[in-house]
Amino acid sequence: MFTKPKSRKFAAILAFTGTVIPISGLHKFYLGQPMWGLVYLLLSWTPIPHVASAIEAVWYLAQDELDFERNFNLGEDSSPKNSRQNNPGIDPSEVSAIADALRQLDSLRQDGLISEYEFEQKRRQWLDRIA
Structure with a gap:
């Protein structure tokens, strides 16, 4: 959409x-x-x-x-300078940092500090960085 x-x-x-x-x-x-x-x-x-x-x-x-x-x-x-086509690879340490950020984000959701909607919105932002 x-x-x-x-x-x-x-x-x-x-x-x-x-x-x-x-x-x-x-x-x-x-x-x-x-x-x-x-x-x-x-x-x-x-x-x-x-x-x-x-x-x-x-x-x-x-x-x-x-x-x-x-x-x-x-x-x-x-x-165009930030197009995914111009980014052939991603640094493995960045993937690790994003994974850590997602874990922290999930713990905030589980603790009730952020809503499910906010969690999903931020999760998509982080995953779009490595996609």
Whole structure:
């Protein structure tokens, strides 16, 4: 299933919007994090999600495109320099590091610190790096 890549600037605009309107968390829904979006909506009567939205908006703008792509577009970069065709092999130590990261991620899921959805999203990001 093809989904349009998320825009860093649009996510920042949505986050900034959450600081001035009574409802915040729209940027979380846009970025594919509906559980966090619900938390923001439920806490909208407090200043917490509004402050968090402002911080996240600045964070989205401060990170470079590659970091944003890696974090919110499942690590897929459409630029030709990062195409899988141009990457003939992968370093075995990188595979080992990814395996360790997946084990840690699974333990976070089992401990209930991240949701099944968040686990699956990050797992796909890590596996896409070696595929």
